[in-house]
Amino acid sequence: MKLTFLGGTGTVTGSKYLLEHDGRRLLVDAGLFQGLKQLRLRNWDEFPIAPASIDAVVLSHAHLDHSGFIPRLIEQGFRGAVHASAPTRDLCALLLPDSGRLLEEEAEYANRHGFSKHHPALPLYTEEAARAAIGRFKVHHFGEVFEPVPGLQVKLQRAGHLLGAASVRVAWEGGTALFSGDLGRSNDMLMPPPMPPEAADWLIVESTYGDRLHDGGEPLDLIADIVSRTARRGGVVVIPAFAVGRAQTLLLALHRLRQQGRIPGIPVFLNSPMAAEATGLYERHAAEHRISPAEFEAMRHAAHIVSTVEESKKLNSLRVPAVIISASGMASGGRVLHHLKAFAPDERNSLIFAGFQAAGTRGASIVAGAPTVKIHGEHIPVRAEVHQIDSFSAHADRQELLAWVGAMPSAPRQVFVTHGEPVAADSLRQAIEERHGWHCRVPEYRDTVAW
Incomplete structure (x- = not known):
């Protein structure tokens, strides 16, 4: 098994994790890069691998930093299915076309007012392309084991955070990997708390608030x-x-x-x-x-x-x-x-x-x-x-992240701390190492590990 970090490293956007096993390729999340210009430009870059070579995508949830690249991936040649929970599919049916419409409006506004450096300014993808992408979705129940590609068994587990949000557990002959996705809070007004994690050999955990606690004020x-x-x-x-x-x-x-x-x-x-x-x-x-x-x-x-x-x-x-x-x-x-x-x-x-x-x-x-x-x-x-x-954040804070990680039934062989800005990710890495003695690493963009 090989894992390549194609996003969600050094930033809280652009989440993409590529698993390769026995000649098959599974992409966990396909998010847009947002924020800093050098990150946003990655959305326009040639994808690091041929999208046509990706067999399937599994989504943790519908937020654009996890799902918003799907229409672009399809336009670049991806031909497979997108697997997700039913609420995630339904939310993507709203979010992705809206994203395409906003991209078109921004390009049109830039052309009309002449403040783009590109002539003409073009959208990353269109509303029409985004609507067409929803036809690629296949939905799954939480707790259901499915096989998006031969040899890889996947299970979605409630993560709180957002309607339909999931942690993604991938199993294959000889190993397991657990992607936390974005974890919710223990006392969120709207969403229930995330389910405790299942055992896994490799843990990939988000760190959005890895260096801080939420404001204690009501x-x-x-x-x-x-x-x-x-x-x-x-x-x-x-x-x-x-x-x-x-x-x-x-x-x-x-x-x-x-x-x-x-x-x-x-x-x-x-x-x-x-x-x-x-x-x-x-x-x-x-x-x-x-x-x-x-x-x-x-x-x-x-x-x-x-x-x-x-x-x-x-x-x-x-x-x-x-x-x-x-x-x-x-x-x-x-x-x-x-x-x-x-x-x-x-x-x-x-x-x-x-x-x-x-x-x-x-x-x-x-x-x-x-x-x-x-x-x-x-x-x-x-x-x-x-x-x-x-x-009001829907993200677990440092204490809640550490509590979720600490609920692992057994020690993973390695922890990868992702989806956080550099200080937050490294702070959570240090805390996990000090508390549990587990081997932790903060990967960089396009890093690859083999198991």
Whole structure:
């Protein structure tokens, strides 16, 4: 068996792990690189191996840093099936076409305003290509053992984090490997905790928060304070949020706060048609999350859904207190960019980033205190009050990661720490070595190991 790390190394994006066994090739995850320009350019590079030589893909979950490269992989020659849980397939049916549409819109906007270095600017892939890719999916139940390629048996196990998210266990004659995927939290408002890991010879574990604990503050208290203070000064709260997972958690939080009378009765807008559609999928897969049907129904009505572009534009002229939840979560694209242009320059307003901000994203720059941020070729001043609330993150923190790793029934032969920025990954590596004495390694991009 040979494992090559084609992404998710030195960064929290672009997750791709290639397994090669007896002449067969299985790709675990096919994510987009995001954030820093040198990472994003990898999406355009010639793939390190011929995509036509890959027999199958298995997805841990639907977030674009794990699934968003699939349409591009298919366009480059991949002919196999994409294996995933049913909720992951359903979410990808929303996320991938939306990604293609945004890529097309960004290319068109760049061409219209002349700020691209490429003439003409082209999308990485189109909405049409993304929709076609959904036909390649094959769904599997959690706990089911299936064989995506001869000689490799795969099982998906609930990982929390997101609807349908899974850890991926791969077995072959002579060995086993367990890919954690993105692990959820023990006390997430929306999702149940990850299942304990099964024994494996080789463990590949994420490290997004490998060097830190989540803010100990109660997230509802933090949201209530920010919304109330902003409303008192007549401002607008803008919350960049991932359309799948984070948007639903925020809706639930705002519903509970309003029900408890802890925030004023100001309007809440959900400006993401995809987030609205994704919320419906949580109803379809009710057994996969932890809120009751009654509270779920109330959560769905916690905000006014903004459907049209015209409605979205009107929000930018708001001069009364309000809350706007809009994608994307790291301000890397989507409608939220227009809201940031409209509201970031006014000190009466507030910006809330509810989770991790990858290096090189606008969200990371704003959270770090940048006085301006570049949007659509313009430098926009940031005078609004800025907050980052990690306690809303759907990622396990350092303590929760170590607890999950420590629940392994037996010591793996080796641990590979991935999907984390360099300090976070190395910090988790050191902690695992010190706590368990296991051999750990932080792989680099395109590293290969053979077992």
